[in-house]
Amino acid sequence: MVMSTRVLQLALGWITAPNSVTLFTLMALFFSVVLVAFINRMKFVKRVNNIPGLPGGITILGNASTFLVPPEEILNRLTGYVAALKSSSPVLRSWAGPFPFFLLFTAESFEVILSSSKLIDKSRDYNYLEPWLNTGLLTSTGSKWFSRRKMLTPTFHFKILEDFVQVFNEQSQILIEQLHDALKVENELDIYPFITRCTLDIICDTAMGCNIEAQAKRDSEYVKAVYMMSEIVAARQSRPWIQPNFLFQMSEYSTKQRKVLGVLHGFTDDVIRRRKMERKQQNHDHATENIEHHQFVQKEDDSFVPKKKRLALLDLLLDVSVDGEVLSDLDIREEVDTFMFEGHDTTTAAINWSLLLIGSHPDVQDRINEELDRVFGNSDRPATMTDLNHLKYLECCIKEALRLYPSVPVIGRKLNEDTVIHGYTLPANTTVGLMTYILHRDPKHFPDPELYQPERFFENNSRGRHPYAYVPFSAGPRNCIGQKFALMEEKIILSSIFRNYHVKALDKREELILLIELILRPRDGIRLRLTPKQKSY
Ligand code: HEM
Numbered sequence: 453m454v455m456s457t458r459v460l461q462l463a464l465g466w467i468t469a470p471n472s473v474t475l476f477t478l479m480a481l482f483f484s485v486v487l488v489a490f491i492n493r494m495k496f497v498k499r500v501n502n503i504p505g506l507p508g509g510i511t512i513l514g515n516a517s518t519f520l521v522p523p524e525e526i527l528n529r530l531t532g533y534v535a536a537l538k539s540s541s542p543v544l545r546s547w548a549g550p551f552p553f554f555l556l557f558t559a560e561s562f563e564v565i566l567s568s569s570k571l572i573d574k575s576r577d578y579n580y581l582e583p584w585l586n587t588g589l590l591t592s593t594g595s596k597w598f599s600r601r602k603m604l605t606p607t608f609h610f611k612i613l614e615d616f617v618q619v620f621n622e623q624s625q626i627l628i629e630q631l632h633d634a635l636k637v638e639n640e641l642d643i644y645p646f647i648t649r650c651t652l653d654i655i656c657d658t659a660m661g662c663n664i665e666a667q668a669k670r671d672s673e674y675v676k677a678v679y680m681m682s683e684i685v686a687a688r689q690s691r692p693w694i695q696p697n698f699l700f701q702m703s704e705y706s707t708k709q710r711k712v713l714g715v716l717h718g719f720t721d722d723v724i725r726r727r728k729m730e731r732k733q734q735n736h737d738h739a740t741e742n743i744e745h746h747q748f749v750q751k752e753d754d755s756f757v758p759k760k761k762r763l764a765l766l767d768l769l770l771d772v773s774v775d776g777e778v779l780s781d782l783d784i785r786e787e788v789d790t791f792m793f794e795g796h797d798t799t800t801a802a803i804n805w806s807l808l809l810i811g812s813h814p815d816v817q818d819r820i821n822e823e824l825d826r827v828f829g830n831s832d833r834p835a836t837m838t839d840l841n842h843l844k845y846l847e848c849c850i851k852e853a854l855r856l857y858p859s860v861p862v863i864g865r866k867l868n869e870d871t872v873i874h875g876y877t878l879p880a881n882t883t884v885g886l887m888t889y890i891l892h893r894d895p896k897h898f899p900d901p902e903l904y905q906p907e908r909f910f911e912n913n914s915r916g917r918h919p920y921a922y923v924p925f926s927a928g929p930r931n932c933i934g935q936k937f938a939l940m941e942e943k944i945i946l947s948s949i950f951r952n953y954h955v956k957a958l959d960k961r962e963e964l965i966l967l968i969e970l971i972l973r974p975r976d977g978i979r980l981r982l983t984p985k986q987k988s989y
Pocket of ligand 1: 858923
C-alpha cells in the first residue's frame with residue numbers, strides 16, 4: 453500500500469512538475485515501446501509477406517487498389533488473380549489495409565480449416581450481422597457456439613423436417629398461383645423476387661410458426677426490414693470507410709439500421725411473447741381438458757380428431773429453454789433471427805441459380821420432366837417425403853447448381869493459432885477466405901468445370917472425390933445445420949415449378965453480373981420465360 457502510494461506520488465510529481473530527467477525518461481520509454489512495436493510489426497509483415505501474394509500491395513492501404521472496385525467487379529478480380537497466380541502458390545496472401553488475409557482455394561487447405569474443432573472463429577465480415585443476429589449460432593464462437601450447436605442439432609431432426617413438407621407444399625402452391633397471375637400480363641419475368649417472397653413465407657412459418665403472407669401481400673414491414681438489413685450488411689462489406697463502428701455510426705446507414713432493427717427485433721420479440729402465451733393457454737386447456745380451443749380434422753372414416761399443431765423451430769427452442777433458465781428470450785431471439793437470415797437468402801439464391809441452369813439446358817429439363825412423370829404421373833397432388841427421396845436426378849441438378857454458384861461463395865475464418873497450410877505457416881490472428889466459388893471449379897476434381905453436368909453427382913461418379921472438393925454447405929463441426937431443410941425446400945419448390953411450366957432462361961450465364969456478398973447473387977435477377985404445361989386454374 454505504502455509502495456503504491458509512493459509510486460502514485462512520483463507519477464503525479466512527474467506529471468505536475470516535469471524536469472528534464474523525467475521528460476527524457478518518459479520519452480525514452482515511449483520510443484522504446486514504439487520501437488519494440490515497430491520491430492514486432494516488421495517481423496510480422498515479413499512473415500506474412502513470405503507467403504506468395506497478390507501484387508499491388510502498398511504499405512497503408514494494402515491491396516485496397518485491387519479490391520476497391522465496384523461490387524460487381526470484385527468476383528472477377530478475385531478469380532482473375534487466383535487464376536493467374538495459383539500455379540505459383542496454392543495459398544495467396546493479400547492485405548486489407550494493415551490486416552493480412554489469405555485466399556484458400558484447394559480441397560487440402562479447406563480440409564485443414566474446416567475439419568478443425570479449434571479453428572471455428574468467424575472473420576470480421578460476420579460482425580456486420582451482429583446488430584441483427586447478436587451472437588446466435590452463425591456468429592458465436594467458443595463454448596457458447598458449442599453448447600448452442602449441441603442444443604439446436606435435434607431441432608433439425610428428420611422427424612421435425614417431415615412436418616415442414618406441408619409448409620413447403622402450401623407455399624409452393626401459392627408461388628405457382630402468383631406466377632400464374634403475373635404471367636397473364638407477360639410470359640417473361642424476373643423470377644428472383646417471387647422466389648424470395650416464397651422462401652420468406654416458408655422460413656417465417658417453419659422458424660416462428662407465423663404467416664407473414666409475403667407472397668400474398670407485398671408490403672409487410674417485416675419483409676421490407678429484412679431486405680433493408682441485408683442491403684446494409686452488403687454495403688458495409690463493400691465500403692471500407694463504413695466498416696469501423698465509429699465511422700458507421702456517422703453514416704446515413706446507421707440511422708437506417710436503427711430503424712430497421714426496431715422492426716426486426718420488435719417482430720421477433722412479439723412472436724416469442726405471443727407463442728409463449730399460446731403455449732401457456734394450451735397447457736392450461738390440456739390440464740383442464742378444455743378442448744374447445746382445439747381445431748379438428750376429419751379422418752377418412754369421417755371421424756374427427758384434434759388437429760396436431762405443427763411445431764415451429766421456435767417451439768423447440770421454447771422447449772429447451774426451461775422457462776428461461778437455459779435460454780432467455782433474448783437467446784431465443786438471436787437463434788430465431790439467425791434462422792430467418794441464414795434460412796431464406798441462401799435457398800433463394802440456390803433455387804434461382806438452379807432455374808437459370810436448368811432453363812439453359814433443355815436436355816437436363818427433359819430428364820427432370822421424365823423423373824417428375826415417373827413420380828407424380830398426371831396428378832397435381834402435393835409432394836411427400838417419399839417423393840422427395842425418389843427425385844434423385846433433380847437432386848443432382850441442385851447439387852451441380854450449388855457447385856457452380858454456391859450460395860455462400862466465401863467462408864471467412866479468423867485463425868486463432870498459427871496454422872500450416874501447404875507448408876506455409878499462416879500466423880495466428882489473421883484471416884482466411886475459403887473461396888468455395890473457386891474451389892468448386894478445380895479441374896482436378898471437376899473436369900471441364902464450367903460445364904453444367906448434373907451426372908457428376910451420380911453415385912458412381914462421386915466415388916473417390918476428395919471429401920473437401922465440394923462444400924456448398926461447408927463441412928466439419930461448423931457445417932450448415934439447415935442443409936437437409938434446404939434440399940427438401942429446394943426440391944419441393946423446383947418440382948412445383950417444373951410440374952407446371954416449361955422453363956427457358958433468357959439470360960446467358962456469361963452475361964450475368966454476379967455480386968459476391970455474404971450471398972452470391974445475380975445483380976439483375978434471373979429472367980425466365982415460363983410456358984404453362986396444359987394446366988388450368
Ligand atoms: C441452399 C441453402 C443453404 C446453403 C448453401 C447454406 C450454406 C451454409 C454455409 C456454407 C454455412 C457455413 C457458414 C460459415 O461457416 O461461415 C452455413 C451455416 C449455417 N446455416 Fe446454412 N445454408 C443453407 C440453408 C440454410 C437453412 C435453410 C438454414 C436454417 C433453416 C441454415 C442455417 C444455418 C446456420 C444456423 C448456420 C450456422 C451453423 C454453425 O455455425 O454452427 N442454412 N450454411
